[in-house]
Amino acid sequence: MPSHDALLLLSFGGPEGPDDVLPFLRNVTRGRNVPDERLAAVAEHYHRFGGVSPINGQCRALKAAIEADFAAHGVDLPVYWGNRNWTPYLADTLREMAADGVRRAAAFVTSAYSCYSCCRQYLDDIDRARAEVPGAPEIDKLRVYCGHPGFVEPFVEGARAALAELPAGARLVFTAHSVPLDQPGRQRYAAELAAVARTVVERAAPGAPWDLVYQSRSGPPAQPWLEPDVLDHLGKLHAAGTPAVAVVPIGFVSDHMEVKYDLDVEAAELAARLGLAFRRVPTPGTHPRFVALARELLAEPPGVPRSVPGTLPPRPDSCSPGCCRRTS
Structure with missing residues (x-):
């Protein structure tokens, strides 16, 4: 570069x-x-x-x-x-x-x-x-x-701290902003999120149960978006007997409105009604x-493909001119 x-x-x-x-x-x-x-x-x-x-x-x-x-x-x-x-x-x-x-x-x-x-x-x-x-x-x-330690390590630290405050049997629930299924690059996005989530689990709590869910969808109800929704998922975890969750917002860099409202208000209030112990892990912010x-x-030297956690292939260090473009 x-x-x-x-x-x-x-x-x-x-x-x-x-x-x-x-x-x-x-x-x-x-x-x-x-x-x-x-x-x-x-x-x-x-x-x-x-x-x-x-x-x-x-x-x-x-x-x-x-x-x-x-x-x-x-x-x-x-x-x-x-x-x-x-x-x-x-x-x-x-x-x-x-x-x-x-x-x-x-x-x-x-x-x-x-x-x-x-x-x-x-x-x-x-x-x-x-x-x-x-x-x-x-x-x-x-x-x-997303695969750089500077992004991943704050989540590892936060997930470890949250689990230490929760009762035994707590589950890690990783969240990210949902996107429409027809959005260009959606498959890579979901794969990167899953890879980051696996990496956080491996480093913070090897063997802990975990899920990847989505939040903050804004499209018309008939338009399919990435699922499951975090609120729906918390209800299902409670029904299955899960005692506690640590919600890890790996899709976000800072605690902006979609974290503060969708998780700290809506998800936290739902967990309280269900009797589900709840901790929300901080985003990287100014870590x-x-x-x-x-x-x-x-x-970084230019032109070197960069690794992503998990099994994803290395990603180019810059985007091609047509990468993830909308066609309509």
Whole structure:
């Protein structure tokens, strides 16, 4: 990969006040014909937390932590931050970078896996934003990193701690954002999730029972998405006599709204009603191993396929032009 003169932290974005919520949700669902009544229902998740998503604050904390890590290790690169769906918008960040004289930056995306919504959509967003900005810097997205120890080890640590707090017979339940079955790259996404889950079990609790489930689906009921749903699964585990669960959100980089509401509210409340002991493992957030990941990815030699846990074949360190593209 060519040398870079900046790092771009690229994330999803989220509302930072009640008036932001519906405009933000319309940005997220643009072109998908999601009715306003559905958006209003989702908006209540945000209003429960004062209309503020945690994600922007988490990005500010991660940016500051990366800057401190760079300084401690002699990496002389400025760190910028841009979002797909809310301020600071990516195109505005690219304007700032261009004005500062940045010519080529590496993008560290707050999404660890393959598939259209996890990877290709960010590449498309970069292309659109660059087209809006005269003199925009070249942007190289750093590779998919779900198999990197800097991503996996915080989950191992958290799963081990959660199981230590739960009664004997606890089960590990790994969760990730569901995607439609027709989404490009869906098979690789599911395989990567299963591989990461197996790796966490092997390192945190060899032989422990575990499952991979999904959450936060948002499409029409008739559209098939990855299943089982986490809430349905918790009910089935309780009916089968499982006494306790440690929920491990391996699909997520930080504790944003779909973790705080869908797991810490909905799943936790369901577990309490069922009498199912429940712990939710933290996401990597600003864990030191995850903070160091950006620097470690920057230092990797280009053109070398990277390993993924389990039995998946090594993955190229960059995407082909047609990788995970939608055809319609």
